[in-house]
Amino acid sequence: MPNRLRSLLALVLSAGCLSAQAAEPLPQLQGWQVPPAWLTPITPVQISDHVWQLGVAGITTLLFKTEAGAVLIDGGMPQAAPLILDHLKQLGVAPSEVKLLLHSHAHADHVGSTAALQRATGAVVVSNAESAVLMARGGYNDLHYGDSIVFPPVTATRLLQDREVVQLGSLRLQVWFTPGHTPGSMSWTWTDTRAGKTTRMALVDSLTLPGYRLLQSAIYPRIVEEFQRGLAAIREMPCDLLLTPHPDISGWQFDKPASPHPEPLSCAAYADRAEANMRKQLEAQRAAAAAERRP
Numbered sequence: 001m002p003n004r005l006r007s008l009l010a011l012v013l014s015a016g017c018l019s020a021q022a023a024e025p026l027p028q029l030q031g032w033q034v035p036p037a038w039l040t041p042i043t044p045v046q047i048s049d050h051v052w053q054l055g056v057a058g059i060t061t062l063l064f065k066t067e068a069g070a071v072l073i074d075g076g077m078p079q080a081a082p083l084i085l086d087h088l089k090q091l092g093v094a095p096s097e098v099k100l101l102l103h104s105h106a107h108a109d110h111v112g113s114t115a116a117l118q119r120a121t122g123a124v125v126v127s128n129a130e131s132a133v134l135m136a137r138g139g140y141n142d143l144h145y146g147d148s149i150v151f152p153p154v155t156a157t158r159l160l161q162d163r164e165v166v167q168l169g170s171l172r173l174q175v176w177f178t179p180g181h182t183p184g185s186m187s188w189t190w191t192d193t194r195a196g197k198t199t200r201m202a203l204v205d206s207l208t209l210p211g212y213r214l215l216q217s218a219i220y221p222r223i224v225e226e227f228q229r230g231l232a233a234i235r236e237m238p239c240d241l242l243l244t245p246h247p248d249i250s251g252w253q254f255d256k257p258a259s260p261h262p263e264p265l266s267c268a269a270y271a272d273r274a275e276a277n278m279r280k281q282l283e284a285q286r287a288a289a290a291a292e293r294r295p
């Protein structure tokens with residue numbers, strides 16, 4: 001068999017295998033190793049009357065069902081797209097019913113599958129100016145990660161301003177810009193019913209600044225001020241129930257459906273913890289700079 005035909009056949013067979021064993025871990029991408037939980041499929045978890053967690057254990061992907069169609073926030077790693085579509089089907093949502101694709105921040109572990117999901121659903125990709133440029137170049141030339149965490153590029157066709165509301169049917173999702181982890185980081189708030197109670201819910205973006213230069217950063221000079229502005233917004237948010245793009249940060253365990261949320265965290269406590277970590281990082285950088293200046 002010619003080589004090209006053989007590799008095509010292998011591809012078809014492996015695609016068949018994947019769909020037949022949906023509970024197997026998703027494959028790692030070459031060159032960027034991630035924690036296994038980011039690739040471990042779960043059974044969808046209902047969070048409130050109209051909201052479900054789809055996809056994998058270690059990355060939040062929220063489905064909102066409304067009478068006018070469905071909305072997704074985040075889609076996880078690039079290889080998660082078929083899993084998300086499978087979970088939508090399980091929950092009775094046809095791809096064409098997904099009207100809007102929203103996101104937290106434009107890193108591969110949260111928007112890696114957005115291009116494939118957009119193609120499959122025809123949904124409008126909603127972003128903001130800072131994130132949209134990064135998504136359009138597929139994560140290349142990331143401020144802090146360079147070209148090391150790239151993903152299939154996707155074009156956002158609706159760009160939001162801070163505190164704008166995205167509406168579908170009776171669902172109102174408000175965006176809060178919470179920059180720092182990325183310049184375009186977005187958090188979301190909405191209201192739903194949960195166990196018979198009206199609940200103000202928040203998906204607050206990642207607040208880590210992993211190894212970032214905070215002191216006199218040439219690539220992101222106002223990072224500390226912007227981060228603090230985001231923390232002030234988080235403390236202001238209506239927030240009875242906190243979710244985060246990496247669920248364990250806010251005490252969620254999506255792979256344990258019997259008890260998916262053993263250790264809830266408040267929005268204020270999340271902001272306080274992030275502020276303490278940022279100050280520690282800043283102090284360490286100040287101390288290092290002072291040590292360098294010493295003769």
Ligand SMILES: [Zn+2]
Pocket residue numbers: 105107181206
């Ligand atoms: Zn990230």
